[in-house]
Amino acid sequence: PNPKAGGVTLAGTLTVPEGSGAYPVFILINGSGAQDRDETIMGHKSFAVLADYLARRKIASLRVDDRGIGKSTGNFATATTDDFAEDVRAGVAFLRERPEVDAKRIGLIGHSEGGIIAPMVAASDPDVAFVVLLAGTGVPGDAVMQEQQKAIIGAMGLGADVVAANRKVSEAGMTAIKNARDGADARKKIDAVIAEQTASLPQVAREKATKQLQAAFYPWCSAWFIRFASLDPREYLSQVGCPVLALNGSLDTQVIASQNLPAIEAALKGGGNRFVSVRELPKLNHLFQTARTGSPTEYAAITQTIAPEVLQTIGDWIVTQAKP
CATH class of the missing domain: 1.20.58 (Methane Monooxygenase Hydroxylase; Chain G, domain 1)
Known part of the structure; x- marks a missing residue:
């Protein structure tokens, strides 16, 4: 339940690696639009693939149906980015009580709009230990x-x-x-x-x-x-002090790498964050698929869900940052 949104109960999947131990854990935060926990877009289940990969790297994850979508209650149509941020905060509170994960190693992975929400949550919760921005925005x-x-x-x-x-x-x-x-x-x-x-x-x-x-x-x-039109992510990025990895595809036509990555880096470092890694990945679109033009019309036709180098980049960074 989200105590700050009366009557909203969120449903999701907590994926934990095989074996025993308190693992680092990341909440996977959906992009814009009505999204289920797998962030299903044109037949691609990006977050299901990412969760499976993370588990193989001994990293737990929580992915959640948007409010009003799938098995989550609430009204999606009236919700704003601020409401979705509150839902993620409820997820952080949920994870703090789970014995399978390490409450001191809770991170956020946000895609697209999720890349705005992650800094909003991290800026207000110093216990968020890591942030990964996938095609996040750095300008209004x-x-x-x-x-x-x-x-x-x-x-x-x-x-x-x-x-x-x-x-x-x-x-x-x-x-x-x-x-x-x-x-x-x-x-x-x-x-x-x-x-x-x-x-x-x-x-x-x-x-x-x-x-x-x-x-x-x-x-x-x-x-x-x-x-969304007036929301400036720099306001929140400048308050994030934990390690941040920001990735964008060079063929992303929805969140332009050259517009947003420099702004993200400048806001983080301008706020005093010394743990910032920013990378533009060649030939990848907004979904981090290997693409030809980057047009959204290609998404469904591409058989790849996420390029392997993206998964490895995320996994390697987390393993390095989240050592016990």
Whole structure:
């Protein structure tokens, strides 16, 4: 149960290595969207693979269904990143009471949005001993989204004129979202942006463009997105003092390595953290699969779930850092 979220009970899987002993343990923190404990994306169960690998390296792990997903209770639709951080804190409290793990060696592994949540939790809990960021962000959400859209459109091979037009609309939409009081206000502001951007079009084209833009931007009107747009992970990264490993793929089109890794490193070191390791891994996408372009359209077609070198990099770092 999460005592700070009335009525929410989280369900998950605690994977413990064979044999006896109090093992180091890591909570695996999902990325954005409705995720089960395995972080199942397009048929790939990334966290199931990671948990199995960690167990073979004598590292325990806890992976959890998002609130309102799978066997976890609660309302996913109304939850924000702050709520998911509270759920992870409940997981840390749960692990402190488990005899199979070492309460002094509890760490966090966060992927994508989980790479924002992990520093939020570690910043408020000095007992978190290690943090691994997999495609975590180092700049505010609105900046992440702008670069993401540019990269994805570029990976699709569309022209510079399409990129420029999309950027103009999305920048206006993002400004509207950041200034919104709530979802209803956000939708009104988005409608105003769309009306302005389509005003010069003939009626038939304007109606078609309006529907397309509403489909693209209405999802931005959720409580989660409104919070994400203004959330600055540097505020939390600068307060994390434990060892941190940050990894990004060079072909990641959702969290751009060149935008985020330097910002993560600067925030951590700027806060006085001397135990920082940052690596950009070549030819890997947002899911850490070996990829061709990095476009999300490739995820399902790639048979690999996680590149072996990623698993080894994580495992080697943890084994080095988490010695008894």
